[in-house]
Structure formats: structure tokens, C-alpha cells
Amino acid sequence: LRHLAALRPGTLTTTAASAKAGLRAIARRWLALDDEIKSHDAHLERLVRRRSPALVEAHGIGVGTAAEMLVLVGDNPGRVHSEAALAKLCGVCPVPASSGKTDRRRLNRSGDRQANAALHRAVVVRMRAHEALLQGLVGGVPWNRLRPGRVPLHHAGASLLPFKANADRRHRIPKQRHRVTNWAEYDAALRQRGSLTVWFSEQAVAAWAAEPRTTRGGRPCYSDLAITTALTLRAVFRLALRQTEGLIGSVLQLLGLDLAVPDHSTLSRRAETLAVPRRASGSGGGPVHLLVDSTGLRLCGPGEWLEEKHGTKRRRSWRVLHLATDADTGRIVASALTGKDADDGSQVGPLLDRVDGSVASFTGDGAYDRDDVYAEVAARHPDADVIVPPRSSAVPSATAETAPTRRDAHLRSIAGRGRMGWQKASGYNWRALVEADIARWKCVIGGGLRSQTDGRQATEVAIAAGLLNRMLELGRPEYVRIA
Numbered sequence: 441l442r443h444l445a446a447l448r449p450g451t452l453t454t455t456a457a458s459a460k461a462g463l464r465a466i467a468r469r470w471l472a473l474d475d476e477i478k479s480h481d482a483h484l485e486r487l488v489r490r491r492s493p494a495l496v497e498a499h500g501i502g503v504g505t506a507a508e509m510l511v512l513v514g515d516n517p518g519r520v521h522s523e524a525a526l527a528k529l530c531g532v533c534p535v536p537a538s539s540g541k542t543d544r545r546r547l548n549r550s551g552d553r554q555a556n557a558a559l560h561r562a563v564v565v566r567m568r569a570h571e572a573l574l575q576g577l578v579g580g581v582p583w584n585r586l587r588p589g590r591v592p593l594h595h596a597g598a599s600l601l602p603f604k605a606n607a608d609r610r611h612r613i614p615k616q617r618h619r620v621t622n623w624a625e626y627d628a629a630l631r632q633r634g635s636l637t638v639w640f641s642e643q644a645v646a647a648w649a650a651e652p653r654t655t656r657g658g659r660p661c662y663s664d665l666a667i668t669t670a671l672t673l674r675a676v677f678r679l680a681l682r683q684t685e686g687l688i689g690s691v692l693q694l695l696g697l698d699l700a701v702p703d704h705s706t707l708s709r710r711a712e713t714l715a716v717p718r719r720a721s722g723s724g725g726g727p728v729h730l731l732v733d734s735t736g737l738r739l740c741g742p743g744e745w746l747e748e749k750h751g752t753k754r755r756r757s758w759r760v761l762h763l764a765t766d767a768d769t770g771r772i773v774a775s776a777l778t779g780k781d782a783d784d785g786s787q788v789g790p791l792l793d794r795v796d797g798s799v800a801s802f803t804g805d806g807a808y809d810r811d812d813v814y815a816e817v818a819a820r821h822p823d824a825d826v827i828v829p830p831r832s833s834a835v836p837s838a839t840a841e842t843a844p845t846r847r848d849a850h851l852r853s854i855a856g857r858g859r860m861g862w863q864k865a866s867g868y869n870w871r872a873l874v875e876a877d878i879a880r881w882k883c884v885i886g887g888g889l890r891s892q893t894d895g896r897q898a899t900e901v902a903i904a905a906g907l908l909n910r911m912l913e914l915g916r917p918e919y920v921r922i923a
Contacts, residue, residue: 441470441471444463444464444466446464447463484507488503492506500562500566501562505558505561508554509555512552529552530551530555530559531552531555532551532556534546534547535548616921619919620917621919621920626918632914632915640697644665645697645699647663648699649666660710661700661702667702667711668714668717669688670684670702670707671714671899671903672903674707675885675900675907678886681707684707685701685707688701711895712893712899713895716899716906726797726800727800728767728768729766729801730766730792731764731766731767731873732763732764732788732808733762734760735760735763736760737759737888738757738758738887738888739757739889739892759889760777760779761881761901762778762790763775764794765873767803770873770877770912771912772877772908774791774792775794775902776790776791785807785808785813788813792820798821799824800824801827801867802821803827806829809828809829813826813828826847827850829850829859829868830854834851850862853865881904884911885907
């Protein structure tokens with residue numbers, strides 16, 4: 441730049457002379473601004489060191505960072521009275537976002553963003569260079585969580601999240617490949633799921649009308665079998681109640697059956713108190729290996745065109761669907777529908793009460809790492825194994841040496857094998873089957889609820905679970921890993 445600033449373009453009669461004149465002007469301007477910046481930096485450093493020399497001498501805090509913090513304190517002299525007030529002013533304190541029994545936090549997007557960036561630079565520098573602080577953060581347990589006499593079970597340098605263990609080399613890990621060994625049968629089962637072949641057995645025709653009442657009150661016209669059949673066809677083809685009434689009438693007409701057709705009002709009213717029959721949940725009479733998870737189902741509301749034209753009049757709401765799947769058969773053996781404020785761990789007891797027979801193991805994600813979950817499983821099935829990944833900050837219990845719990849056994853296995861090794865040894869990876877059931881639910885049934893009341897929504901969920909189990913009984917793929 442100094443060579444360019446010293447150029448002598450001469451008379452501006454050629455292109456080269458004009459280029460030299462432009463380069464000389466730019467270089468001289470850059471040098472002048474550089475000298476001005478250095479002068480300001482030196483003046484700023486003298487002011488900062490005169491005002492707060494200890495802050496500049498601290499590790500990882502430069503003159504610019506210290507100046508940003510001094511400006512923040514000077515502009516807000518009455519607001520910085522504690523560490524919590526400073527954190528709120530800088531926008532680094534978490535904002536509570538809890539709902540019901542769920543305790544969660546979210547990032548703070550407010551505050552002085554320049555001071556926030558200055559604190560971020562200081563933290564990054566201290567984490568990269570300060571050895572003691574680096575060991576404390578990577579150890580797996582924060583300093584304020586580390587109790588006397590207890591050591592973290594995560595070795596230094598290990599990833600706190602198991603799915604990030606191979607993030608730096610995941611692109612070189614080939615995906616697993618599998619081959620379906622019963623493709624002919626599975627292909628036929630997939631085609632049969634979309635078949636429109638409908639027939640009524642003699643028992644179904646005889647049981648279409650309701651039985652006479654033995655108590656006082658009016659007699660219903662249709663049996664629970666008739667209402668269940670209509671609502672099942674509604675779930676398969678995603679129809680409204682009036683269209684379901686028309687479908688049932690056309691099917692009965694094509695089959696030549698002289699049966700009454702339940703109207704849409706009757707279907708809606710009977711769905712509130714309908715008792716949907718459940719099949720036995722056991723796999724061949726043996727204990728069940730339960731896989732649990734939850735997902736959200738939105739409630740039907742105004743359409744997109746109505747929202748665009750008139751605006752949304754209410755907040756979008758949804759319900760939480762909790763599923764329990766048999767790991768051996770893939771069938772949904774229990775389901776529960778709750779509000780959006782209910783957490784996953786609170787529904788372990790109701791799900792276990794809906795399971796017929798004994799339970800061999802209970803597998804869930806990190807949301808079920810709670811003491812009440814272990815207590816619910818132990819109260820109903822004392823011999824069942826609870827396979828739940830402990831949190832990254834988990835520590836052994838006070839009786840880990842004398843009377844270790846199941847959670848202590850998981851922590852000991854993670855300390856010896858690592859997170860990925862524990863997943864393979866404990867069979868936690870089988871939890872992908874319940875994720876597959878949720879994906880099948882969203883693809884076949886849909887991601888929302890058509891009913892409006894709690895009773896009708898519970899009936900809709902029970903019929904949908906039985907429908908997916910019937911489709912699964914038509915045929916499942918049997919595959920082997922080839923790569």
C-alpha cells in the first residue's frame with residue numbers, strides 16, 4: 441500500500457496514468473484511515489486502562505470487549521446492581537417458557553446486542569485457551585451441579601450428545617443397506633391395504649342392529665359394531681361424517697343388504713361414548729417389550745384461505761398422542777391422548793394400565809429420565825427393565841455403591857462403553873420402531889384430529905390405532921442387512 445501511495449502517475453493522458461492516480465488515491469486514503477484507527481485504539485486503551493485496569497488484565501477480555509461493557513454500565517448506571525441484572529441487560533439470561541408440568545427455557549433475544557456479542561467473544565476465547573475452564577465444561581457436569589465426592593461419568597473430550605459423536609466424520613460413514621427377504625408377500629400386503637373389497641359376514645349382518653335394552657330408556661337403532669365399522673371407513677378414507685354416511689349407504693346397496701344406514705348425527709353422538717374393542721396386546725402370550733414415544737396432533741380449525749382473508753381468531757392448538765408399541769410385533773398396544781401441557785413421563789402409568797399381560801422392558805427417550813417413571817414401572821412390573829438414556833449431567837445416586845438402581849447401571853455402562861456402545865448393548869436402538877409407527881400414523885391417518893370433543897377424539901385415536909394394527913397384520917417386511 442505504501443508503494444501504491446508513492447506512485448507518480450504524471451500527466452493523465454494514458455490509461456496506465458489514470459489507473460496509477462486512482463490506486464494512489466485509494467492507498468493514501470486507506471493509510472490515513474489506518475493511522476486514524478490506530479490513534480483511536482491507543483486513546484481508547486488509555487481510557488479503559490485508566491478506568492478499569494483489572495478488567496483488561498483478565499484472561500480473554502480485550503480492550504474492545506472491556507470498552508463495550510464500560511459503555512453498557514455507563515449508559516445504565518441504575519440497572520446494573522447484580523450479576524443477574526447484568527445478564528438480563530446483556531440478553532444472556534434464559535427466558536422461562538414453561539407450561540403446565542413441563543419446565544423449559546428458551547434463548548433470550550432481547551438486551552444490548554453489542555454487549556451480548558462482547559460477552560460471547562470473551563467466553564469463546566476463555567473456553568479455547570483456559571485449560572481449567574475447558575476441563576470443567578467438557579467433563580459433562582457443570583460446576584454448580586457437581587456435588588462433593590462425586591465425579592462426572594463423561595470423559596474429557598467426549599461429545600455430550602450421542603447423535604453428534606461422529607459429526608466430524610459422518611460423511612465418510614456409509615449408510616446401512618438392507619434387503620427384504622419376503623418381498624413377494626410384502627408387496628401383496630401393500631396392495632391389499634388399498635383394496636376396496638368389502639364384505640359383511642353373517643355374524644356382522646345379524647349384529648348390525650342394537651340389542652333390546654334391559655333397562656329403562658330408549659333403544660338405540662345401531663349396535664356398537666355398526667358405528668365402529670362406519671368410523672373405521674371414515675378413518676381409512678379421511679371422510680367427513682356426511683360423506684361417511686353416503687359411503688356406507690352405497691356399500692350396502694352394492695352388496696344388496698337391507699340394512700339401515702346410520703346418519704351423520706348418530707355417528708357424531710355415538711362416537712362420544714363408543715367403547716372400541718381392543719385385541720390382546722401380548723406377543724404369543726409372553727411378556728411385552730414396550731417402546732413408548734409421543735407426537736402432536738393438530739386440531740382442525742379455519743382453513744388457509746379463511747386465515748388469509750379474515751386473520752386467525754385463536755391460537756393454534758393441538759393434542760399430544762402417546763403411543764406404546766410392542767417391539768416384537770410392531771403393534772400399537774396402548775395409546776393415550778392428552779392436552780399439550782401434559783409431559784411424557786406423566787402418561788407412563790395410564791399406558792401401562794392399558795397393556796394386557798406382563799412387561800419385560802420399557803424403552804423411551806430422554807424425556808422419560810425421571811424418578812416417577814422408574815417408580816411407575818416398578819410398581820406395576822417389578823421385573824421389567826427400564827431402558828432410558830440418562831441426561832448428560834446425570835450423576836450416580838447416593839446408594840450407587842451399596843444398592844445401585846437401574847439408572848446407576850446405565851450410568852456405569854455409559855462410563856465404560858460410551859453412549860453409542862450403551863445404545864447397542866441395552867437395545868435402545870429398537871426405539872426406532874415406535875418412531876416408525878408415528879410416521880405410519882401421520883402418513884395413513886393424518887397429522888390432525890377431526891373431532892372436537894375429548895370423548896370423540898379418544899374414540900378417533902382408538903379406531904386409528906386398531907386400523908394400523910389391522911394393516912400391519914396383512915404383512916410385514918422381513919429384511920437382512922447386506923452393507
